Amino acid sequence: MSARPAETHPTVDVHAHVLLPALQQLVAEQDPAGFATHQELEVRRNGPASMAASGKMIKERWPQLTDLDRRLQDMDAQGVDVQLVSPSPSHFYYFAGRDLSLELARRANQAVREYVDRAPDRLHGLGLVPLQHPELMIQALDHAVLECGLLGVEIGSFAATPDDPDRSTVELSDQRLEPFWARAEELGALVFLHPFGCSLDERLDRFYLANTVSQPAENAVALSHLIFSGVLDRHPGLKVLAAHGGGYLPTKLGRSDHAWKVRPEARGCAEPPSSYLKRLYFDSLVHSPEELRALVAAAGPEQVLLGSDYPFDMGSDSPVTEVREAGLASDDEAQVLGGNARTLGIAAAAALTARPTA
Numbered sequence: 001m002s003a004r005p006a007e008t009h010p011t012v013d014v015h016a017h018v019l020l021p022a023l024q025q026l027v028a029e030q031d032p033a034g035f036a037t038h039q040e041l042e043v044r045r046n047g048p049a050s051m052a053a054s055g056k057m058i059k060e061r062w063p064q065l066t067d068l069d070r071r072l073q074d075m076d077a078q079g080v081d082v083q084l085v086s087p088s089p090s091h092f093y094y095f096a097g098r099d100l101s102l103e104l105a106r107r108a109n110q111a112v113r114e115y116v117d118r119a120p121d122r123l124h125g126l127g128l129v130p131l132q133h134p135e136l137m138i139q140a141l142d143h144a145v146l147e148c149g150l151l152g153v154e155i156g157s158f159a160a161t162p163d164d165p166d167r168s169t170v171e172l173s174d175q176r177l178e179p180f181w182a183r184a185e186e187l188g189a190l191v192f193l194h195p196f197g198c199s200l201d202e203r204l205d206r207f208y209l210a211n212t213v214s215q216p217a218e219n220a221v222a223l224s225h226l227i228f229s230g231v232l233d234r235h236p237g238l239k240v241l242a243a244h245g246g247g248y249l250p251t252k253l254g255r256s257d258h259a260w261k262v263r264p265e266a267r268g269c270a271e272p273p274s275s276y277l278k279r280l281y282f283d284s285l286v287h288s289p290e291e292l293r294a295l296v297a298a299a300g301p302e303q304v305l306l307g308s309d310y311p312f313d314m315g316s317d318s319p320v321t322e323v324r325e326a327g328l329a330s331d332d333e334a335q336v337l338g339g340n341a342r343t344l345g346i347a348a349a350a351a352l353t354a355r356p357t358a
Helices: 023-031 032-046 050-061 062-066 070-080 098-116 134-145 175-187 214-228 255-260 273-279 289-299 319-325 332-341
Strands: 011-019 082-087 123-125 153-154 190-193 238-242 279-282
Touching: 011 062, 011 332, 023 032, 023 098, 032 050, 050 062, 062 070, 082 098, 098 123, 098 134, 134 153, 134 175, 190 214, 214 238, 214 255, 214 273, 255 273, 273 289, 289 319, 319 332
Parallel strands: 011 082, 082 123, 153 190, 190 238, 238 279
Antiparallel strands: none
16 A cells, blocks of 8 residues: 655744844843853863964854844755754854843743744744743743743743752752743643753863763753653643753663663652653754654654754754655655654745645
């Protein structure tokens, strides 16, 4: 019996960034000491060679990060109909105090709204919330979704609380986040998990390990906090999308499942950890056809969406081609390239003609 033809959908890239220079200027003016300390931390984490290379990369890709016409041209060249645009993770500024952090979130939300409004048939947006101040996150989320009309928010993998003398870490398992998860579920808001920085700090300051190792490691740690703490049991309608294919987690859960069986302290979730892959979403940015096939096999084709990390050099300049090179079944490929995005409410305007995905 012949295979059913793949359904066609607009091709949607759910992992793309915009740089907001005015936001960096604001935080540098309002909290110069905090900003300087943050910059020093970045130098320690990345090392001089990576800082120099990253500075050159940002300078070269400045038009892609800021210019709308260039973005749309690149989308056309890639075969991407729609982008879900989120602020560069460098704008998290989790060192900011309460008042400044809320102002930064509001300005980021409004700036993303104004940016995507310039091409409403091609772009959707995500905003920011201050993860370092859990008590303010609902206010920022409501601003992003209800006032600015964005589809959700982007968060990092952890944050240190600036106002806490012990600098306690806010993990995604933190009880203080429960109201935020509940509100995101109630609103149907997408929560995009995108790490920035790593608690391993100087151990990764050579060979660009601060990115190549820290990003997938931070994804694995953050998602494990989310799973093991039972957040996904308490909020079954929560929509969490993990960047970089979820990092090391999706295809390495055998050890976690074993711990869930034999260790009482690992039983904070109702089911084995691997079962929660079906409740999470992942982008396709794994840089390997073999790894993409493994991700789809582990999580299911309905949980994986096209992602490019546009326009950074650790992203993909040909994200659609890379998905097709994985050799997925035609229906699975169609889901990854656009069908799953439509399920999450990320789609083009009705007037935009869908591209064939197979």
